[in-house]
Amino acid sequence: MTGAWNHDEAGIFVETLFAKHHSEIYAYLVRMVRDADLAADLTQDAFVKAYRAYATLQKDENARAWLYQIAHRVALDEIRHRKIVRMVPWTGESRGAAPSAEHLAMELRLSGPLERALDRIPQRQRDALLLAEVHDLSGLELAAALGVSHVAARAILTRARESLRRALAAEQEAERLAESRRDAERAASLRGGR
């Protein structure tokens, strides 16, 4: 079926993509949304959307970046979805403003200065760092995944590195102060016990 969208071909193609890339896509989505169950759902969504969008992939060699782009959009959509707070009744009451249990669980999973620092930098920069350093996307792949130009992707990555450096420095300083406080409390406790 030259030039036409072929369901069988799309199915086989996505099956192949899944076999090769589902682990890294899932890992990326876990890091983006910090919720394993949600990330699994989003991974499923991403591959279904890849199946639907098969016709838009122009070169097979771009498939990995294309898949990351779809997964990235799926996750951003979910994140946006959570941000909107709406009020329907005429009473002035809000709905959906309280943090969800899922959100609290996500917060609890944060551990270590690196993850806390990553959480402090802008979403787009965090995504760029994860894609480039953890998922090893090249400059062109990163640009495709983020949906920006190559030059813009480089600029985002530069800002991301600087943001992370500052955020990590702040986290490390906070940890140092906390450790000093604990040492002081231990010392005070020991003195009190004598």
Add this chain to the structure above:
Amino acid sequence: MTLPFRRRHHDNESSHDRARSLISAGLDGLLETTDQAWLEAHLARCPECTFDAQAYRDDRVLLRGLRDNPPVAPRDLWARTSAAIERESQRGRAGGSPATRLGTLVPARQRVPLGVLSGGLVVLVVAAAVALVPGGTPVPPAASGGSSLTAVITEPPGPTQIAIPNADSVAWIQRNADGSYALIQAPVSAACPTSDPACAPLPAGSPTPLELGGPPQDVVLSPDSDQVAVIGPGGAAGGTVLIVSVPSPAPSGSAASPSPSQPVPTTVASRAPVSPAPPTQSPTSSSPASSSEPSIAPSVEPVSGGHAIISGVQVVGGTAYSASGDWLAFSAKPIAGGGPFLYAWHVGDDQARQLTFNGETYFSGWFGDEIVASEVLPVQLDAGAGSPAIVGAPRSFLLDPATGLIERFRVDTAWLPSIDPTGRFVTYWAGDLLPVFATDEIAPSGAPATPAPSASEAAQSIIGWRLGQGTLVLDGWSAPLAATAASTSPGASTTDSSAGSSEPSQAVATPELAPSVPGAAPLQPSDAASAQPETPAVGPAGTSVTLATTGVSAFDARFDPDGTKLAIWVADGSDSTVGRLWLDLLDPVLGAIRTGAQPLPSPGVPALHGFSLLSGRLGWVTPAGQDGQLSSVHILAWSGDDFGQVQTVPGGNPQIVR
């Protein structure tokens, strides 16, 4: 970083920024020899940047450490995914393919040993195609190697189930494969009760070719659908607002047989009245295989040329015709500086007329034949610790472009209000604004007010405003249309510009108005001061309900002509062009939002900025990438309390005409 007022104790800040950029590029192996030499020389004399370079390398090691323990996907992920794809496959076979695979075919692939999906797919091909398509005839895929959009949008209406007898047509700008543009108008006569993939795409009338140098900033259709205002993006030389006559929309399906004739494109790039431009290459003559954009069948009907009603400006915010179609209004910044100011164009005049001459005035919409607009008062606040900060206090008013008379709102915190055409509701941003400086990077909404070294220095470098603390609200409107028109009088023009603001130390003057009718004197601030003080008669009733709050960086909220629907678009925090759109149903008797089932799923559907809400339908464009698809025009149409949706085939970078 280009934060305002940042100072380093030594050296040129830009050299450090460049060094950091090159350090980062070096990590990615992208450093050229000359840059490498410059960086090494810089690092040799800059311990701070040397420290940063080492920190970048250390951070990279930390980040790469995350690779060591990747999260493990659930075992049943493929089973779930393949089942979902099978469901998708069944729907897809029933509804036809959404797009044509572009470029070369995928070579035959080695099957992977998962084997769950494809066997089922083969069986489903025949069964689904025959059984699931109403009438037993599958919608054919787009023609290969040809005009895919034309092939699909000219399909006769398929299994639609809701008749929409009284909806306005919808229009959009479509980009052709050869880079040219066309205006497409489509009647909305039927829609699917749900987003049924088996439903036929929206049938369209004949495209009207438009010769644009690039994607327009905005396109607005007149109420009589006989002309469009094309707002060009303002570059270094400024942009233009052009009025282009358009033919009446052709009946549905008229483009089913693309004519071989050459189109006569409309020239809208000119800054003066022009005659129709010579023919250009037919959109269908390009090679679809070499482009990702679909083609559109050209119209054979010549159309009149574009007419620039203003040039050398950057239009800020929205542009709209008055309900009568007699006026077009917008706000714009002249490239010479200042503003934005209000402008209005009376249909038939040669040029748009500038209505305000100082301060900053932002067009928001129309209420009858009165312009609804807002201005900003920069207010210097003591942010503590001796660090002053500036916020913007918004104020809104009605302005009659025919007489120059204005009526201020009774509340001082309304920004960009939109008034229900029947005069029962108003929606607006209730809160303050934060300045955007020339060197600013947009910070997230809700960030603290920006510190500034001094009010005068800060005020000079403010280039715009963004939403600060506040909420988007719906309120009652205190004066119906007829009463408002009657209350407009020369004596009730303005109030003190600082009245009601939170102790502004620097307030802009009341907008200075130009004489808009022969013999009428411009209203000066001094006139305003000497006018009889009078409590404004119009404005929100003070019974507001919140529509959206945190995370709002930009919004657009408008009512339909009968005041029973309110469409609200809220931008995503990180991108002011992409957001979510929803529709609230209003009960004019109770003065409330109707509860119960919403016509669009909560919390709204993904939409690009710029929707179109008219009688019987709401139109918007989906962002590319949604469901892995290209952008497409979506329509929510209604007849009474029955709602349905219909959409175009994705592709062509459509831009909705408002």
